[in-house]
Amino acid sequence: MPQATSGSLHAPVVTTSLSGRALLVRDRQKNYIKYETRIRTCLATLAFFFKRHVSFFGRMKSLGLVRPEIGLSFGILGNALDAATFKLVVEPWPTGSGWIVNAWPTTDSLRGHLRANGRYARAVARLEDSCKLDTLYFLPLLRQPITGVDHSACNSEQCNAENIDEATYESSHIARFCTCKHINVDNETVVSTLRKGEIPVILLYPSFSNTVSPLTVSQAYEDTEYVAISHVWQDKMGNTRFNSLPYCVLKHLRTLVERRVQRSCKVSV
Incomplete structure (x- = not known):
């Protein structure tokens, strides 16, 4: 052919x-x-x-x-x-x-390198579980944020700094020597909303002062927009005794929310 x-x-x-x-x-x-x-x-x-x-x-x-x-x-x-x-x-x-x-x-020398870079023992153990050897080696090139949290009592199995002791927990202010008062939420409204099987949201208005409470409680609907803020407990911006936070903390959280949503109306937090 x-x-x-x-x-x-x-x-x-x-x-x-x-x-x-x-x-x-x-x-x-x-x-x-x-x-x-x-x-x-x-x-x-x-x-x-x-x-x-x-x-x-x-x-x-x-x-x-x-x-x-x-x-x-x-x-x-x-x-x-x-x-x-x-x-x-x-x-x-x-x-x-x-x-x-x-x-x-992972080797001891690499662990020591990571610890010297500011990573605590439990964080290094978590990285070992999720990263390969070459990734671990180059991680110290990334800047490690300074949190000010004391990890001296932590080990590779447990991070004690992340645990909360309710008996000794105290809400922190944004500034070290700040003594502003706490702003409360109406507990009765929160409880009654929950008893109805509804979900309460706390409304924080854009402008407020430390003399008038800017917090109101409302029922959440399907179209309710809200912002959930996590890890405030670890940063000592929570409260184990009352539904209240220092005025400076609320103002700080409000600023963080505004940076994210860029709104001028009230926002649920």
Whole structure:
């Protein structure tokens, strides 16, 4: 059967070269499998020796063979090669054998690096659960916000600074020596709304002073717009005894809400 010529739209198409191309694809596949096997072996060997330095809890055991930073560099290199191999070899040319990513545990030297950067023990443990080794290594390059929270009594299992002791909890003011009074919510209205099976929302008006309460309670409807503010307890902007907050705290929360919603009307908080 004649070959199709260039520029010919109706000439028959032949398959005489198909077998040769099929063999070429087969050989390429074999080469990829061969290279993948070699890479697997190298990475598995590197992971084996790297984990020899790390206990089951991820603690670097000093065997006197290499310095901690050198051992860490092995782990980061292996982690990067694992990810690159999966993207460049396994995904384009799947062999069906399955790709098992090696484990590259965190070392003591890296934990110390993260702690020196301002991250407390429990935060480091959470990062270990969610981030890979190379990500953990570069995290200290990001600026860590200063919160002023004391984490000296915390450990990798629990953050005691995030717990609240209702017996000793005191609402903080925005300024250190501020003594402004508390603004209360009408508890009877809140309770009666809840007893009706309804959801109460607290309305905070745009302009208010510390002499007149700016807070009113209303029933929430399907189209009621509101802003929910979380984590105020941890920042000591809550109150464990009464439905009240210092005037300066309300004003601060109002400013935060206005920055988000950019409205001049009253907003539910």
